[in-house]
Amino acid sequence: MSLVRWIVACVVLAGGAMAQPIDISDYVADAGIENATTAVVVQRLSDGQVWSSNFARAEERFQPASTSKIPHTLIALETGYATPQTIFKWDGKARFLDSWNQDQALPQAFQRSAVWVYQEIAQGLGGAVMSDWLTRFNYGNADVGGAEDLQTYWLRGPLAISAEEQIGFLAQLAREELPLSRRTYAEAREIMRAEVQDTATLYAKSGYNLRRGQDDLGWYVGWVVRGDEIHVFAVNMDLSGFDAAPERQRLTRHVLDQLQIFPLPKS
Incomplete structure (x- = not known):
């Protein structure tokens, strides 16, 4: 069941007034x-x-890429x-970003999206542990695949999650x-924690997925x-490519600003 349908069902069962979902596709268009x-x-x-800007796509599952470092980090800490x-x-092997090519504490690995650190964690804990925790979190399809997928399941699949399912997981995390x-x-x-304003705090994670034969995916x-x-x-x-990666944050911040949730800095 989609997030919108779940909310409607809960409100109807509770006998309350239904909060209609609001279309914000104009905000997306305004951002170009x-x-x-x-x-x-x-x-x-x-x-x-x-x-929501696109109710149909919000229900579509994609690989979570580095946004899976949120549950991944929780599992590493809790276990x-x-x-x-x-x-x-x-290990001395040069990788995609210079910031990855050094020793990493967990906070730095999260902020820099150092893939090799999270591959080490997944390998160390094993597929059964990772799958069990993702299932407890109700994180998308919670599928980490077999042993051959253990270091790539969040990038190449089979793990997949929709925007609505991300919302459900994050709501539980934010509410503890x-x-x-x-x-x-x-x-x-x-x-x-990504940014602090006088009266508000933003917690966030980006993700970028290289996809063969089609445009890449950003989260x-x-x-x-x-x-x-x-x-x-x-x-x-x-x-369209890695140069477009900043569009993820730019669009998000534009929408949060328009909704008066987390205003953009005044110029």
């Missing part, structure tokens, strides 16, 4: 982005109000495989409703805490 190849979903947790102080030693310890929540928030997901209010968001979009 093609709506047909983009999904933007935002949900206010206090009343379940949803804003005790790593702490924020754990140092992962670089996942089966995790208080320490894991506290450590994860520190690792995920930006997370939540904003402003006072007692929490908004969760998930954006995915087709990208």
Whole structure:
């Protein structure tokens, strides 16, 4: 069941007034982005109000790419495989980004999307553990495949998740409703914190997926805490190449600004 249909069903069963989902495709167009190849979903947790730019695409599953580093980090912390102080030693092999080619503590590995660190974690914990936790999190199809997929399942599949399913997972994380310890929540928030304003904090993770024979895929997901209010968001979009990667954050920040959730800095 889609997020929108689930909200409607819950409200109807509760006998309350239905908060209609709001179409924000105009915000996507205002940002100069093609709506047909983009999904933007935002949900206010206090009343379940949803804003979406493309309801059909919001239900479509894609590989999560580096946004899976959110559950990946939670699993590493909760199982005790790593702490924020754990140092992962670089093996000396030059990789895609210069920032990956050095020793990494878990917070740096998350912020830099150092794939090799998360491959080491997945390999160390094993497929059964990763699959069990993703199932507990209700994270997309929770499918990590076989042994041959253990270091690529979030990039090449079979793991897949929709924007709406990202919203469901992030809502539980932001509300601290996942089966995790208080320490894991506290450590994860520190690792995920992306930006702080006077009255609001943004927690987020980007993702980029190289896809053969078609445009690449970009993700930006997370939540904003402003006072007692929490908004969760998930954006995915087709990208013409890595040079277009900043469009993920630019579109997200434009929408959050238009919805007065997390304003853009004043010029």
